[in-house]
Amino acid sequence: MAENMTLLWGSGSPPCWRVMIALEEKNLQGYNNKLLSFEKMEHKSQEVLDINARGQLPSFKHGDNNVNESYAACFYLESQFKSQGTKLIPDSAAEQALMYERMFEGLTFYEKLNAVIYYTWFVPEEERHDSALKRNKEALTAELQLWEGYLQKLGSASNLAGPSFSLADVTVFPTVANLFRFGLSAERYPKLGEYYALLKDRPSIKASWPPHWLENPKGQDTLKDI
């Protein structure tokens, strides 16, 4: 069934990883996929632009339908394959409310992380200021405290929106994994550390683990003092 799906993706990209986790959870293994290189600017190739006018990854196609934007693809897969694989939107109103809230807060979380780890990539040298990076780090620290509090409230070994694994986990786990890849201290952020440990060996997540992380298991230490 998945042969009529194509995913163009980049290794380690949280938006790409979200879609890959959703595909695994919905038992859609066997989809066509092509790993592209950001360094080689392959995300701006005609092959990508034919699916995604923004020239971004993930670029995803199901039959004749292009479904770009990682959140859109995750919702689409859950909606089209509702009764297949893991049910990713819980029935309970309370869990659903929390799931939607955390999912969309997850975008802010992802932005604040990127503003620190990719500061030198995003900001040209002549426009960089230590004070701006410091501010970005402070904003990330405040964000991390929020998520520590959310997880604390849920109790130990919980998914992000309660007892069931949901789209909140599909979309936010890749951000959490990037935090630790970039050196976040699990001692300083124990609830995030616990959440990461809970999900990192989940089959859908293991199956889609970024290949360059497997080749080079040691990440960076950019976040060690956060």
Ligand SMILES: N[C@@H](CCC(=O)N[C@@H](CS)C(=O)NCC(=O)O)C(=O)O
């Ligand atoms: N909102 C998009 C964001 C996708 C995105 O930013 N992809 C990055 C890689 S993580 C990319 O392709 N960047 C290259 C570019 O924007 O030119 C989504 O969630 O799918």
